[in-house]
Amino acid sequence: MSCGHCTCKESRLPTTYRIAAVKKETDMVTTITFPVSLGAKPGQFVMAWLPGNGEIPMSVANDDGKNLRITFFAVGDTTREMAKLKKGDLLGLRGPFGTSYEWKEGEHLILVAGGYGAAPMYFCAVEASKNGCSLDVIIGARSKEHLLYAEEFRKLPKTTVHLATDDGSEGRKGYNVEVLKELLEKGMAPDQVFACGPERMLLAVSDLTAQKKIPSQLSLERYMKCGYGLCGNCTVDPLGIRLCVEGPVVKNETARKITEFGNYHRDELGKKHSF
Numbered sequence: 478m479s480c481g482h483c484t485c486k487e488s489r490l491p492t493t494y495r496i497a498a499v500k501k502e503t504d505m506v507t508t509i510t511f512p513v514s515l516g517a518k519p520g521q522f523v524m525a526w527l528p529g530n531g532e533i534p535m536s537v538a539n540d541d542g543k544n545l546r547i548t549f550f551a552v553g554d555t556t557r558e559m560a561k562l563k564k565g566d567l568l569g570l571r572g573p574f575g576t577s578y579e580w581k582e583g584e585h586l587i588l589v590a591g592g593y594g595a596a597p598m599y600f601c602a603v604e605a606s607k608n609g610c611s612l613d614v615i616i617g618a619r620s621k622e623h624l625l626y627a628e629e630f631r632k633l634p635k636t637t638v639h640l641a642t643d644d645g646s647e648g649r650k651g652y653n654v655e656v657l658k659e660l661l662e663k664g665m666a667p668d669q670v671f672a673c674g675p676e677r678m679l680l681a682v683s684d685l686t687a688q689k690k691i692p693s694q695l696s697l698e699r700y701m702k703c704g705y706g707l708c709g710n711c712t713v714d715p716l717g718i719r720l721c722v723e724g725p726v727v728k729n730e731t732a733r734k735i736t737e738f739g740n741y742h743r744d745e746l747g748k749k750h751s752f
């Protein structure tokens with residue numbers, strides 16, 4: 478079943494696919510490649526279904542028209558089991574869902590990536606490069622071993638990679654947003670800044686780009702169940718927009734009207750948790 482509104486390949490029912498490849502990025506992080514394209518755009522997500530276990534949202538890390546991949550941290554029940562899967566095993570996918578990053582041909586973009594946010598930012602970089610965009614990519618992580626996708630970014634044309642680690646084991650010691658601040662203070666004037674990562678990082682990018690009057694787009698995550706606007710689990714205060722439909726990628730003007738942005742999120746029961 479598709480969305481019924483347009484010609485996209487969005488599927489609301491899961492289809493199981495045999496895994497084409499599994500790559501261990503780090504001890505905690507795995508990339509799974511599926512032998513299918515869902516016509517996903519950068520910033521969109523799929524619901525990954527592990528039969529008998531659970532179904533969870535995952536950003537698309539690349540969809541090149543032949544293969545789709547996801548990159549994830551093993552943090553809980555479903556992701557830990559997914560990390561054990563091997564080539565040839567079955568995993569279900571629904572989607573792609575949600576909004577995507579938008580740019581114009583030839584723009585200069587700064588991409589700020591934290592944690593697994595490097596994966597969707599990579600998909601964005603691949604597609605923006607095809608449109609002649611020049612890119613400054615700032616990847617942040619706890620330490621050297623946790624930096625994701627740095628080599629892949631370096632292979633893209635007109636792309637400069639900046640690294641930041643909390644412990645200084647590679648690149649600048651400190652947060653990736655400090656690198657963004659330095660670049661802007663040195664006079665870099667990008668057309669847009671895109672960000673994907675932990676919400677505190679997104680809030681810092683939001684504040685900085687608002688202050689410098691640079692348009693930015695941020696990927697906001699909330700607990701998701703249906704993925705296509707039905708259950709209301711991912712609505713945010715006070716706008717009531719559903720981040721699975723009107724997000725996850727939102728313009729900074731919208732993000733700044735969401736009072737819970739950077740403050741709290743709700744779990745599967747709707748209970749508030751502070752960041």
Ligand SMILES: Cc1cc2nc3c(=O)[nH]c(=O)nc-3n(C[C@H](O)[C@H](O)[C@H](O)COP(=O)(O)OP(=O)(O)OC[C@H]3O[C@@H](n4cnc5c(N)ncnc54)[C@H](O)[C@@H]3O)c2cc1C
Pocket residue numbers: 522531532533534535536537547548549550551552553554555556557593596697698699700701702725
């Ligand atoms: C739009 C979107 C894109 C995402 N993309 C990625 C990605 O590319 N890579 C990646 O590693 N993770 C991604 N996540 C987070 C990922 O969905 C959770 O880490 C995962 O659901 C954890 O499931 P679990 O059963 O292993 O752990 P659990 O123990 O069930 O949960 C661990 C934590 O993950 C979060 N979580 C659990 N279930 C959901 C859910 N249904 N919706 C949202 N958050 C949930 C909660 O904060 C929870 O505390 C994304 C989340 C969203 C909303």
Ligand code: FES
Pocket residue numbers: 700701702703704705706707708709710711712719720721722
């Ligand atoms: S996850 Fe159901 S409305 Fe967004």
